[in-house]
Amino acid sequence: MVVSRDKTPTAQETFVQMAQAAGLRSRLLVTIGMLLLVRLGIFIPVPGIDRVAFQQALQTNGGLGSLIGILDILTGRGISTLGIFALGILPYINASIIMQLMAAAIPSLEDLQKNEGEAGRRKISQITRYVALGWAIFQSIGISLFVSGYAINPGPAFIAQTVLALTAGSMFVMWVGELITERGIGNGASLLIFVSIVSTLPRSLGQTIELAQSGDRSLVGGVVILLLVFLVMIVGIVFVQEGTRRIPIISARRQVGRKLYLEKSSYLPLRLNQGGVMPIIFASMVLFLPASLVQFFPNNPVLTQAIRYLSPGHWVYVVVYLTLILFFSYFYASLIINPVDMSQNLKKMGASIPGIRPGKATSEYIERVLNRLTFLGAIFLGLVAIVPTAVEGATQVRTFQGLGATSLLILVGVAIDTAKQIQTYVISQRYEGMVKQ
DSSP states (O other): OOOOTTSOOOHHHHHHHHHHOHHHHHHHHHHHHHHHHHHHHHTSBOTTBOHHHHHHHHHHOHHHHHHHHHHHTTTTSHHHHTBTTSSTTHHHHHHHHHHHHHHHHOHHHHHHHHHSHHHHHHHHHHHHHHHHHHHHHHHHHHHHHHHGGGBSSOSHHHHHHHHHHHHHHHHHHHHHHHHHHHHSSSOHHHHHHHHHHHHHHHHHHHHHHHHHTTOOHHHHHHHHHHHHHHHHHHHHHHHHHHOEEEEEEEEOOEEETTEEEOOEEEEEEEESSTTTTHHHHHHHHHHHHHHHHTTTOTTOHHHHHHHHHTSTTSHHHHHHHHHHHHHHHHHHHHHHOOHHHHHHHHHHTTEEOTTSOTTHHHHHHHHHHHHHHHHHHHHHHHHHHHHHHHHHHHHTOOTTTTTTHHHHHHHHHHHHHHHHHHHHHHHHHHHHHHHHO
């Protein structure tokens, strides 16, 4: 098959390489196998629980059912099925949030992250694992106390074995995520959340089809409007995820020996959404915290009110969600791009931005452009988070409740990032072919 080495791989070339290239094929098989293993573990039951009584309680207790629904959004129904992988990757995501915030506040951790290179990043990863272990134990104790009323033989022994099973399951899922990142395709933690969300879609789609077949014309129209809104949102997310601002750069003339290299023009690409899908995941995890803490303090009026106000559709939820998205967008942009370092690198390479003096003026210009891009990207992400919920309320079609905003962003963002990584491997196969020739 003849391919162009200067263009993005076509779909045909990508699928051919996925089937023929041994390296890419093995990475895909590792990724698929690990994801299937995690999904299987969700349905391996935690021992000692009366599941019939627990399911009846979910159906009869509306408050309990809504709480479980919140917890199930990012665990792929792990909490409601009470499997050994019920916590999933959530403790690791929470630990990552804690470490990111601590790195910004503690100079020693910031130094490890920015100045110690690969060794510093490994140290940060190790500390994150320990924090994830502690958080998994914390959440496992809460869940064991939460379900102890439905235990066959309640007592300290039941709580101990449940905590051990859930914690071990969470640590195994964390290891699987790191294994996928290292030996598979894509980011392991993001793919695990992706699969958890996708696993809840068949039920929502089935309920939507049943609703459309009910014969009520207003509901049928609402379903059509909701699906069209989702389609428009997907197209908009793709454009924002791929959108970049190209800052022109001119390289100075250089003379090497007797040869004179003329000025060369290029550009510095700044993405509209630097953080990708991570600001959405982190904002969702922060909103998820009250539901986690209420397991320890079930009768706490503050937590009960927080869960009521931070439920999708409430105006407080919208305001807090928008604020968190904006905060984490700027936070991630500051971690990914340092305008001062970028300005110094341009100066070392003998390059400059037309009309901007090198040094401090260049760093201020890059920071100003980056802040504007980050603000626009965060506002768009916030709109995407609000619009589906508003349409659900207007059309009274709530079969996608909890899946609309956050999950749509995560699904599209993870799909784009994974597709890009696959294309990168395909392009690398091209260069391997050039070397062999």
